[in-house]
Amino acid sequence: MRIAIMGSGGVGGYVGAWLQQAGQDVHFIARGAHLAALRSEGLRIEHPQLPLQLPPVQASDDPAAIGPVDLVIFAVKLFDTEAAARQMAPLVGPETRVLTLQNGIDSVAMIRAQLGPAAQVRGGVIYVSAVIERPGVIRSPGGLHSIVADSAQGDPVMAALQQAAADLPGLEIKLSEHADLVIWEKFVVLAAVSGATTLLRARLGAINGHPEARAFLRQLVDESIALAQARGVGLRAGLADEVMARIGGMPPAMRSSMSEDLERGNRLELGWLSGRVHALGLELGVPTPAHSAVYRGLVLYENGAPAAPL
Known part of the structure; x- marks a missing residue:
């Protein structure tokens, strides 16, 4: 799958790193020193049991340079939701799914308000502790590392995402028919x-x-x-x-x-x-x-x- 990580901080960087490790075509949206480090030095996950080092990765601050993808993992801070949703519009085609892993209970509605009612926005949650330790480096203390996402009644893109993580030691993805709960x-x-x-x-x-x-x-x-x-x-x-x-x-x-x-x-x-x-x-x-x-x-x-x- 062609996947864009909108918000490549702690959570987004962690998820994107493991999906790339699984062989997916991952594009990281980042900025500043973090973007420069991703391009020049790669992405590193510091983890007590499951460290991961990727070579220089595909990273950009311009979603238009990437174009439509199969899936956007939306992981920006909640106060950046509206601006980031507008910025990611070039990533979203008619068949694109947007999976939000943001905190809170309002994310799906906030994103759909910016992209329009036809946007295929899926709700989800992630259980992982991860922060940017320094540019290009994500630190996680360990513990849980799982995503639970809306199955959307058998959505094939969501099913493909689950399958992509099937053998990953550092990321587990489950689908649920009761995403609201x-x-x-x-x-x-x-x-x-x-x-x-x-x-x-x-x-x-x-x-x-x-x-x-x-x-x-x-x-x-x-x-x-x-x-x-x-x-x-x-x-x-x-x-x-x-x-x-x-x-x-x-x-x-x-x-x-x-x-x-x-x-x-x-x-x-x-x-x-x-x-x-x-x-x-x-x-x-x-x-x-x-x-x-x-x-x-x-x-x-x-x-x-x-x-x-x-």
Whole structure:
């Protein structure tokens, strides 16, 4: 398959690297020093069990130079969604599928609003921790490395994507007929982990090891589930306990990309995670004190590190 990675940061770079390792024709959309490194030195995945080194890869900052592809993996930060969706228009032909692996619960609608109602946009989630360590280098602490994507009632392109990753040690792809539920389940996990690790400035090992911090994490999980129920999303009974067990099994060194972004002074996806829970809670009349505390405690950093006081 001819695949474009729209957003070749931590997640996009990780997925694209493994798909290229599987023999797919992968084109990375990147910019700046990261783009230069991809072109000159290749792409490297630093991983404790599954390191990967690719030679110089096909990379560009101009989607028009690539043209229509079979599949776009859309992995930009949520605050860049609208601009990136417009920019990728030259990649999207009548038979192109766009698979969004973004965080949150709004991605499919946001992309389709830019590309038009005929666009074949598929929702999906990815479970992997990966960030740009330096230009051309993606760092992952290990743990989960799986994608769950919309099967779209047997869409052949989605089936081909699943088959492409069938023998990969570093990437597993599953298809689901209930992508909306999968996206909400990921949102419950991600909003809690991102909120706790970022507000508390701590990694999961420390949070899971302290009873008060773990209680805060559970409160974040419970609030998102309550919101889903209020919106009529049929999440299964017992999900909160499953989520806490899953988080408890994650690598102790793991933290969210939002926590990394806060430390680096970058923009945060806050408005689409705890901020989204906070706003939906107000809209639906569902109390969300923990997520509201995360949102209000970080809102001054939402657009990057605030200017130094006068």
